[in-house]
Amino acid sequence: VAMLENVRFHKEETSKDAAERDIMAKELATYGDIFVNDAFGTAHRDQASTASIAKFMPVESVGGFLMEKEVKYIQPMVTNPEKPMTAIIGGAKVSSKIAVLESLMKNASTLIVGGGMAYTFLKAQGHSIGKSLVEDDFLDTAKDLLAKAEKAGVKILLPVDHVGGAEFADKDPVAVDAVDLPDNLMGMDVGPKTVELYKDAILSSKSIVWNGPVGVFEFENFAKGTEAVARLVAEATAKGAMTVVGGGDSVAAVNKFNLADKMSHVSTGGGASLEFLEGKTLPGIAILATK
Secondary structure, eight states: OOOOOOGGGSGGGGOSOHHHHHHHHHHHHTTOSOOEEOOGGGTTSOOTTTTGGGGGOSSOOEEOHHHHHHHHHHHHHHHOOOSSEEEEEOSSOSTTTHHHHHHHTTTOSEEEEOSTTHHHHHHHTTOOBTTOOOOGGGHHHHHHHHHHHHHHTOEEEOOSSEEEESSSSSSOOEEEOSSSBOTTOEEEEEOHHHHHHHHHHHHTOSEEEEESOSSOTTSGGGOHHHHHHHHHHHHHHHTTOEEEEOSHHHHHHHHHTTOGGGSSEEOSOSHHHHHHHTTOOOHHHHHHHHO
16 A cells, blocks of 8 residues: 655646646556545546546546445436425525526525525615625626526525624624614524525425525524524435535534534535536546546
8 A cells, every 4th residue: 555645745736737637647547556536525626636547547447435425415416306406505605606506496496595695686686785795796697596596486585584793793693573684784694584484495395405504603693594404404304305415614514513414415525516516527527437
């Protein structure tokens, strides 16, 4: 057994030049007879040791048990999920989730949009969002996504009440029992009425994919919404739903609330799981299927 040091110490590993990556990959290929890629977390990166190497192996390259498990659970969410399906998409920015929203819209019955990105959608609908995070450059994009969802018959659930704060800090939570936020507050978490909306959608679903928290769960004063979502997804899992949690923050959330073992699958890949859910071809997987 030979254990190599971190291959990213070598510039060829992550080079944008395919020829440079191939030089390193060809050398690595001489170290063994079979290449087993079990690094799902880097499967979305076209790198020498995770993708290029397969071209130079003498026999077909394969995925390991972790890679097999990731594909087994995530791929059906994109291609052929058991319906009804609910996708829970949160996080800070719409700009980073456009592709995944469009991809999941093809199969989902309901899209739950939470976290900071929800306020761009709410502003696009004409609501007051106070000091909340917003991407003004993506207001038209949000309007377009809302229109696409309506045309496709996909229900989008946005927050109908909030837990706000005067500043981005773990203190002084203010309950806002309305869609509109006052000028002096920013949305930091979803309120109880919103959680009830989520509950109906989540518990009636056969397939659930969750990427991104619905509030600033790192702050105890604003963690209740994300914890409620985690518990609802766990409950749905116990009732027989297929549930997949992907993305670093979502995974951190289910771990924080000690619910990771209550989900069907918690992905080990942040960027990889997101790109897989977007319907993209992942180089570290594609090379295994075609070699």
